[in-house]
Amino acid sequence: xxxxxxxxxxxxxxxxxxxxxxxxxxxxxxxxxxxxxxxxxxxxxxxxxxxxxxxxxxxxxxxxxxxxxxxxxxxxxxxxxxxxxxxxxxxxxxxxxxxxxxxxxx
Numbered sequence: 001x002x003x004x005x006x007x008x009x010x011x012x013x014x015x016x017x018x019x020x021x022x023x024x025x026x027x028x029x030x031x032x033x034x035x036x037x038x039x040x041x042x043x044x045x046x047x048x049x050x051x052x053x054x055x056x057x058x059x060x061x062x063x064x065x066x067x068x069x070x071x072x073x074x075x076x077x078x079x080x081x082x083x084x085x086x087x088x089x090x091x092x093x094x095x096x097x098x099x100x101x102x103x104x105x106x
Contacts, residue, residue, distance in 0.1 A: 033092075040089045047081040050074070 024030075054074025061067035 036089060036092045040085050043085040044082060047078055047085070050081075051078040054078075 051074055054070055054077075058067040058070040058074070061070055
């Protein structure tokens with residue numbers, strides 16, 4: 001426990017820290033960025049799981065031609081999903097980047 005004489009300064013310091021963290025969070029949009037990163041991670045993990053399922057299906061295919069067709073289809077879907085996820089995350093990143101304005105002299 002904090003002594004009574006130190007309670008006011010400690011409370012004031014905590015209030016300042018909370019305000020500082022809240023301001024930094026708002027300024028840098030950390031929550032939005034974190035949500036985007038998490039969504040991309042889940043999308044990529046799902047794409048990898050789907051690809052692994054397709055490879056298992058291809059191994060169990062009744063013929064080599066059918067297996068190759070399953071792998072080709074799975075690979076195309078995997079590439080499409082990964083490309084879309086990376087493009088989306090890159091676009092979100094650059095939406096938040098602010099280009100400094102330059103002033104031209106008259």
